[in-house]
Amino acid sequence: xxxxxxxxxxxxxxxxxxxxxxxxxxxxxxxxxxxxxxxxxxxxxxxxxxxxxxxxxxxxxxxxxxxxxxxxxxxxxxxxxxxxxxxxxxxxxxxxxxxxxxxxxxxxxxxxxxxxxxxxxxxxxxxxxxxxxxxxxxxxxxxxxxxxxxxxxxxxxxxxxxxxxxxxxxxxxxxxxxxxxxxxxxxxxxxxxxxxxxxxxxxxxxxxxxxxxxxxxxxxxxxxxxxxxxxxxxxxxxxxxxxxxxxxx
Amino acid sequence: xxxxxxxxxxxxxxxxxxxxxxxxxxxxxxxxxxxxxxxxxxxxxxxxxxxxxxxxxxxxxxxxxxxxxxxxxxxxxxxxxxxxxxxxxxxxxxxxxxxxxxxxxxxxxxxxxxxxxxxxxxxxxxxxxxxxxxxxxxxxxxxxxxxxxxxxxxxxxxxxxxxxxxxxxxxxxxxxxxxxxxxxxxxxxxxxxxxxxxxxxxxxxxxxxxxxx
Numbered sequence: 001x002x003x004x005x006x007x008x009x010x011x012x013x014x015x016x017x018x019x020x021x022x023x024x025x026x027x028x029x030x031x032x033x034x035x036x037x038x039x040x041x042x043x044x045x046x047x048x049x050x051x052x053x054x055x056x057x058x059x060x061x062x063x064x065x066x067x068x069x070x071x072x073x074x075x076x077x078x079x080x081x082x083x084x085x086x087x088x089x090x091x092x093x094x095x096x097x098x099x100x101x102x103x104x105x106x107x108x109x110x111x112x113x114x115x116x117x118x119x120x121x122x123x124x125x126x127x128x129x130x131x132x133x134x135x136x137x138x139x140x141x142x143x144x145x146x147x148x149x150x151x152x153x154x155x156x157x158x159x160x161x162x163x164x165x166x167x168x169x170x171x172x173x174x175x176x177x178x179x180x181x182x183x184x185x186x187x188x189x190x191x192x193x194x195x196x197x198x199x200x201x202x203x204x205x206x207x208x209x210x211x212x213x214x215x216x217x218x219x220x221x222x223x224x225x226x227x228x229x230x231x232x233x234x235x236x237x238x239x240x241x242x243x244x245x246x247x248x249x
Numbered sequence: 250x251x252x253x254x255x256x257x258x259x260x261x262x263x264x265x266x267x268x269x270x271x272x273x274x275x276x277x278x279x280x281x282x283x284x285x286x287x288x289x290x291x292x293x294x295x296x297x298x299x300x301x302x303x304x305x306x307x308x309x310x311x312x313x314x315x316x317x318x319x320x321x322x323x324x325x326x327x328x329x330x331x332x333x334x335x336x337x338x339x340x341x342x343x344x345x346x347x348x349x350x351x352x353x354x355x356x357x358x359x360x361x362x363x364x365x366x367x368x369x370x371x372x373x374x375x376x377x378x379x380x381x382x383x384x385x386x387x388x389x390x391x392x393x394x395x396x397x398x399x400x401x402x403x404x405x406x407x408x409x410x411x412x413x414x415x416x417x418x419x420x421x422x423x424x425x426x427x428x429x430x431x432x433x434x435x436x437x438x439x440x441x442x443x444x445x446x447x448x449x450x451x452x453x454x455x456x457x458x459x460x461x462x
Contacts, residue, residue: 045257052260058319236257
């Protein structure tokens, strides 16, 4: 290994500059069947987690919302209904394959006028300061190379009083559930990935990246260190997923 | 944590309830126009037994249910599940709000409008039946269902009226409403007279005491 800075890619240590490309390869591979795999892997529960995120976002008419790592646009579609024709929703994703799937899906549903599609890196958001009432990132933060940098970038683009919501896999609170979850993640998911997308490695990475992601308390501290206030989190499905919320003062 | 229940369960239950409610509203186009008039209203239902908070956001598309809400609320009501059921099914929601066990905060008019929309759902079964069974069979079945519902409603009204008549007039198990009202009026009058008599007696007693001294 060279003396360059490193970060984790699943359980592997890789050079920081290389991670984004490796994550991109994962998502290029699964983009076409991303929604189907989400439904299969979570038994449809990911819709409930996202619904709770929307509830807690407090988004209302005329708001401006940024959905980072928006993928296939589940959150952006709902936000577009809530903000109305005078509002603004930006669906951003670093990965062009995912963004294309999301854009096609939303346009096919007839959603246009208040939605923009932007290819952007969460660490260097290409928006002016104080632009959004709400920023969300669902199942995307663990793939970001430098989480602290991304959190500071999100804080910058939020308006004062704006909310950041981070929906991400986390640490199950019950030891029994944790064991069952580990078995499911490392035994069942890769097989499911191989059968549906012909790619077991991407789902092996998914399981590993979840384990390397900061737990509930650590992520809350990171948000506070980045400058967010009133930070809190809600465990869902026994802590398999946690929704963190912070406010820009 | 805002709720003691896992948010997944809470949210899933609300999602299911919302889907059922909106599917029913889809069959009653008249109700949708009533909901459109309540577009910017938010109703908070705080149930104390079981402990549950539900926020209703009506719109022309239906009703959105949420477990949390940040912002102003048009009307907030608090009470037990049985009180909410009583309000939802009441023919006179104003009287239920005044006399029932619900605590109300905010504007009651939009809440009564919402209750009326939900209580007077006019469900058109024909459209989904025709879409599923075809024109002829769907129409026939819808007609039969309509007759059955209409007969059921008439039978229920008739039975209630006859039962009331039997209890009051035939079996004399309970006095008729007019008799009860007369009785209470007489009782009120008697109460007033007793009060007046007591005042006169007290005044007379005072005069006697003054005369003696």
